[in-house]
Amino acid sequence: MAWLAVSGVVLVIAAGAVALLRWRRRDQEFVGVTPGVVPAPGQPRRVRRVRGGQEWKGPVAVAFAPPAGIGPAVAGTVVDGKVDGRDLAAMLVDLSLRGFFTLEPLSGDGTKGRAKDGSAKSDWLFVRNQNPPREPVSPAERRMLDAVFSHGDQVPLSTLKDNLGLSLREAQIDLYREMIDRGWYRKHPRSRSAWTTLFGILMLIVTAVLAGGAYSVYARDDDPYLFALPVATLVASVLLFTLGRGRSARTAEGTAARIQTLGFERYLATAEADQIRYEEAAGLFTRYLPFAIVFGLADRWAKVVGDALRQGRLERGLDNLEYASDLTSMGMDAISLIGDVGQGIGALIDLGGDIDVGLLDISDAFESFTSSASDLFDSADGCSDGCDGCDGCDLGCIDF
Incomplete structure (x- = not known):
């Protein structure tokens, strides 16, 4: 049963890490002003993460011109x-x-x-x-x-x-x-969050090692709970691969x-x-x-x-x-x-x-x-998102 407890802890930590990552990838917004308005100099600049998703999904007021100075x-x-x-x-x-x-x-x-x-x-x-x-x-x-x-x-x-x-x-x-x-x-807006990928790969390696060890012990002790931990680390790596990666927040x-x-x-x-x-x-x-x-x-x-x-x-x-x-x-x-x-x-x-x-x-x-x-x-050759494999890209294409 101890193996089940340890496995549960691994899954809770992985789920918490994914939840934190997804929260941090939510865009920020100003609080206390009309959506779309930047507080004037001297005004409080209170900021929070947007609610209900990764980016603003609320009502938008009509603007009769594009934001100043943009093409x-x-x-x-x-x-x-x-x-x-x-x-x-x-x-x-x-x-x-x-x-x-x-x-x-x-x-x-x-x-x-x-x-x-x-x-x-x-x-x-x-x-x-x-x-x-x-x-x-x-x-x-x-x-x-x-x-x-x-x-x-x-x-x-x-x-x-x-x-x-x-x-x-x-x-x-x-x-x-x-x-x-x-x-x-x-x-970089298309940051790849590479550290989550690397950590996921590390978890896969750990899974393989744990699975091999569990199989060796199972051959002697016949304890099926030995496989709980490698299964937990496998689930954790899948969570990091699928839900842990994401775009940069605005x-x-x-x-x-x-x-x-x-x-x-x-x-x-x-x-x-x-x-x-x-x-x-x-x-x-x-x-x-x-x-x-x-x-x-x-x-x-x-x-x-x-x-x-x-x-x-x-x-x-x-x-x-x-x-x-x-x-x-x-x-x-x-x-x-x-x-x-x-x-x-x-x-x-x-x-x-x-x-x-x-x-x-x-x-x-x-x-x-x-x-x-x-x-x-x-x-065209080399035209994807300005990030993959780009030479001289110094804007955080890979986010460690």
Whole structure:
């Protein structure tokens, strides 16, 4: 019976260790303030672990803009704690709309336009802007720009797979590093918690030794309780392998940023045309489209903005020329950066055409690019989560 008691102690310790690990991997949150708000300087900064799961699952207030100073790739990363191909593709869409390069659809034979069978295009041509905007870019954005144009000023997307793997990994690491630099995580968001794995392996070795010893003694004493301890250590190792590992926890600041980002996602998912001012609609479309792509809301966002522009045009009684002038002054000419899809503002409204139809074409084109680029990025050599086997990763990829 003593073996049963010892085995019970082992299981209790293992269960307690797993429970403690899972509690420590819960995100932190601020107490005493509205969810998503960071206490102002001088205010108490009381912090606790979130309730009911590993991350915040409570109600989220609508935010009419993304958290200050973050791009779509950062927004996608703080929501799920992972940099994937779609986040990186949305970053490129954002850089294109900001004027660093243009995107031109290519057909299957490398020429501009649709494929010969009329199907949607799957390849894209990056064309560097020789007079890019003078605005700061993040380390991840700079690395992506340098990687895309490392072999010239006009580069097909399909040619990037073979030489972009390391750059993609480095861009991922830059984004993870940004999570830490902003104070949203204390260590790499995809930390592997390697010490729990090592301890689990050690427990398996102990199990094998105990099982061998128990079998030897059982052959003499015929005591079945001898096997209780190796069974207990085996269960303990399984618990550590399956439940003991997990992601890094967000700080309270990281939870606030995630809630703000989810609030902005909610805005894109629920916005109505009458909530958008006519004078701001075009600028909001191009500025928020990369975020809508990250959240899977591009078509809805295009329709809402198109409705807002059409309503504003009808209320003002504008003819085509006046309408085109308004759109140009609002920055809508940025949509012409998509090559043969955005053929200029005039083409979108010519012969009474609806602007929302043109914007849907634009969002569909960018969504098509995002799909092609994210598939390529996810399959590129070395592009996983910026952690496994990465050279020079100093952000706690392995958490001892």
